[in-house]
Amino acid sequence: MQKRRLKMSAIKEKSLKYNLHSWSAQGNLNPKVITKAEGIYFWDEEGKKYYDMSAQLVNSNLGHGNxxxxxxxxxxxxxxxxxxxxxxxxxxxxxxxxxxxxxxxxxxxxxxxxxxxxxxxxxxxxxxxxxxxxxxxxxxxxxxxxxxxxxxxxxxxxxxxxxxxxxxxxxxxxxxxxxxxxxxxxxxxxxxxxxxxxxxxxxxxxxxxxxxxxxxxxxxxxxxxxxxxxxxxxxxxxxxxxxxxxxxxxxxxxxxxxxxxxxxxxxxxxxxxxxxxxxxxxxxxxxxxxxxxxxxxxxxxxxxxxxxxxxxxxxxxxxxxxxxxxxxxxxxLNIAENVKKQGKVLGELLEDLNKKHACVGEVRYIGLFSAFELVKDKATKEPIVGFNDDPDGLMAKIVGMLVKEGFWTYSHENMIIVAPPLIITEEELREAMAILDKVLDSVDNMIK
The missing domain is CATH 3.40.640.10 (Type I PLP-dependent aspartate aminotransferase-like (Major domain))
Incomplete structure (x- = not known):
C-alpha cells in the first residue's frame, strides 16, 4: 500500500511539474489522482468513491466504461x-x-x-x-x-x-x-x-x-x-x-x-x-x-x-x-425514457431543496440538466460570492464540502451544476442528492 501511495503521489507531482491546467492559477493546484472510473462513479488514489454529478464536464452522458x-x-x-x-x-x-x-x-x-x-x-x-x-x-x-x-x-x-x-x-x-x-x-x-x-x-x-x-x-x-x-x-x-x-x-x-x-x-x-x-x-x-x-x-x-x-x-x-x-x-439503453423518468425525480428533489434551504434562491432544470443559485438572502437574492470574485470564499468552501462527501460537480459564480450521467438510476440519484441536502444544511448555518 505504501508503494502504491508513493507511485500515485509521483503522478500528481509530475502533473504539477509538466501540465498547465485550465482556468487555474497553477500555484494553487492540488489535482486529484484518479485510478478508476465505472458507471456514474470514479475513484481517487486513496480509494475514495465519487458520484460524478456533473458527468465530468457535462459530456460523460453514458457514464464511464461503456x-x-x-x-x-x-x-x-x-x-x-x-x-x-x-x-x-x-x-x-x-x-x-x-x-x-x-x-x-x-x-x-x-x-x-x-x-x-x-x-x-x-x-x-x-x-x-x-x-x-x-x-x-x-x-x-x-x-x-x-x-x-x-x-x-x-x-x-x-x-x-x-x-x-x-x-x-x-x-x-x-x-x-x-x-x-x-x-x-x-x-x-x-x-x-x-x-x-x-x-x-x-x-x-x-x-x-x-x-x-x-x-x-x-x-x-x-x-x-x-x-x-x-x-x-x-x-x-x-x-x-x-x-x-x-x-x-x-x-x-x-x-x-x-x-x-x-x-x-x-x-x-x-x-x-x-x-x-x-x-x-x-x-x-x-x-x-x-x-x-x-x-x-x-x-x-x-x-x-x-x-x-x-x-x-x-x-x-x-x-x-x-x-x-x-x-x-x-x-x-432507452436513454430518452430514463432522462424523462429520472429528470422528474431530480426536479422534485430540487424543488424540495428550494423549499427547505434558506441558502437556495432558485432551482432550474430540464431533463437531467439542472442548477441552483446560492444566496445569502432569499428576499434580496444577494448571491453568495463565486469563485471568480473570491477563490478562497464561501463558494469554494461549499464545493470543497461536496467533494469531501463524495459529490463531484462544479460551480459557476454562485451556482452549482447538477447534471449526472444519463444512465443514473433513481436509487443512485437519491443517494447523491441526500449528500447535497446534508451539505446545504451546513450552508444554511453559515449564512445566518
Missing amino acids: KAIVNAIKDQAEKIPFIGPGFAIDVRSDAAEAIVEASGLEGAKVFFTNAGAESNENAIKIAKQYTGRWKIFSQYRCYHGSSAGAGMLTGEPRHFANEPGPAGFIKYDGPYAYRAPKACKFETEDDVADFYLELLTNQVKYEGPESVAAIFLETVVGSNGILVPPAKYVTGVRDLCTKYGIMMVCDEVMAGWYRTGTCFAFQNFGIKPDLVTFAKGATCGYVPLGGVIVSEPIAKYFDDHKMMCGLTYSAHPMGCAAAVATINEYKN
Whole structure:
C-alpha cells in the first residue's frame, strides 16, 4: 500500500511539474489522482468513491466504461486509425447519417470538428460565407468555447482574455427572469419572452439586419446557470431570424444528446435552426469529436461555392466510430425514457431543496440538466460570492464540502451544476442528492 501511495503521489507531482491546467492559477493546484472510473462513479488514489454529478464536464452522458463505445474505438484503431478528411470511409458516412437523422433536419449535412469550440468557430465561418454578412450576435451569460472566435462569442468573464478580438461580435441579453431588472414585473413565461424578444429585436434593428450573419444561442444555457428559455422566446428568435435572413445557430454542445430529454434541446421547442453545433455527448468524451449540422439550403449553397473550412482531424475515424456506437447506445439503453423518468425525480428533489434551504434562491432544470443559485438572502437574492470574485470564499468552501462527501460537480459564480450521467438510476440519484441536502444544511448555518 505504501508503494502504491508513493507511485500515485509521483503522478500528481509530475502533473504539477509538466501540465498547465485550465482556468487555474497553477500555484494553487492540488489535482486529484484518479485510478478508476465505472458507471456514474470514479475513484481517487486513496480509494475514495465519487458520484460524478456533473458527468465530468457535462459530456460523460453514458457514464464511464461503456464497452460498446470502447470496442468500437478498438475495432476502428485496428482497421483504419486515421485517414485524411478528404476520403470517404464507412464510419464517416455512418456517423454523419446517424447525426442528421437524430437532428430531424431533413437534407442536412455535417461538417465534423474536434470539439465544441471548433464547432462554433466553423459555424461562424459558415454563416458569414452563406450570408455575406459580418456581424455575429451571442448572449451575455453564455459559453461557446475559449478559442479566438468562440471566445468572442462567449458572454461571460472567460472571454476577457480574447479581447479586443475581431470586429462584429455583438452581445445581447437572453432570458434570465430571476436576475431581471427590478422594474420588470413578469406574471407569465410569455411576459418574459416578450421582454427579452423586444430587447433583441431592437438591437438587431439598430445594428442593421442586413449586416447580421447569425444569432447564436445555447438552446439551454449550460454552465452559466441552466437558463431554460420560454418556448415563445425560442420561436420568436426563429421568426426574427427568418424575417431578416439571419442564421439561427443553436449551440447544443452541452444541451445536446438527450441531456434535456430530447436528442437535441431545440426539439423541445418545435423549431428548426439553420446551424446546430455539437460535441461532448456525441462520443461521451471517449475520444474527441464535434461538428456543425448544416441545414439543407446552406448545404446546397456549398455545392457550387467553395467551403472555406478544414481541419486535419475533421471526421477522425475513431471519433466517428465512437459516435456511431454512442448513438446506438442511446437507443439500446432507452436513454430518452430514463432522462424523462429520472429528470422528474431530480426536479422534485430540487424543488424540495428550494423549499427547505434558506441558502437556495432558485432551482432550474430540464431533463437531467439542472442548477441552483446560492444566496445569502432569499428576499434580496444577494448571491453568495463565486469563485471568480473570491477563490478562497464561501463558494469554494461549499464545493470543497461536496467533494469531501463524495459529490463531484462544479460551480459557476454562485451556482452549482447538477447534471449526472444519463444512465443514473433513481436509487443512485437519491443517494447523491441526500449528500447535497446534508451539505446545504451546513450552508444554511453559515449564512445566518
